[in-house]
Amino acid sequence: IGTRLSEGSPVVNSKNEIYVLTMNTTNMIQKFNSDGLLLSESDDSGFTALGYLNNPSALALDAAEALYVTDTDNNRILKFVNNRFVWAYGVQGSSVGQLGAPFGVSIHENKLYTS
Numbered sequence: 001i002g003t004r005l006s007e008g009s010p011v012v013n014s015k016n017e018i019y020v021l022t023m024n025t026t027n028m029i030q031k032f033n034s035d036g037l038l039l040s041e042s043d044d045s046g047f048t049a050l051g052y053l054n055n056p057s058a059l060a061l062d063a064a065e066a067l068y069v070t071d072t073d074n075n076r077i078l079k080f081v082n083n084r085f086v087w088a089y090g091v092q093g094s095s096v097g098q099l100g101a102p103f104g105v106s107i108h109e110n111k112l113y114t115s
Helices: none
Strands: 018-021 029-032 038-041 056-061 067-071 076-081 084-089 105-108 111-114
Touching: 018 056, 056 105, 067 105
Parallel strands: none
Antiparallel strands: 018 029, 029 038, 056 067, 067 076, 076 084, 105 111
16 A cells, blocks of 8 residues: 555755655655655654544644644644754643634644644
8 A cells, every 4th residue: 555645745944854644544744855865754753742642634834933733533633843843732622722624724824723
């Protein structure tokens, strides 16, 4: 079975490094340089601070190039800076601070939006 890239990827930072999500059996974040060389992936030390990803579906970069990831089936948004976990937002539910399978993420004027 092949690996499927998510609909929400890729994103490119100012160094032309490319972040890509894989879905299905691998569920990983991968980072490549502009020549296509794999630089890191989510089973590297910084990306796995909160355990496994479960159906990651979208990526976004803010102005400071922090990476945001929708971890859809874990009902959370993750933030990484320099490939290191910073925080997670959300648990399953429909109240404030709770998410129901977030699928998209974007940053606009320092505000995080999810769908």
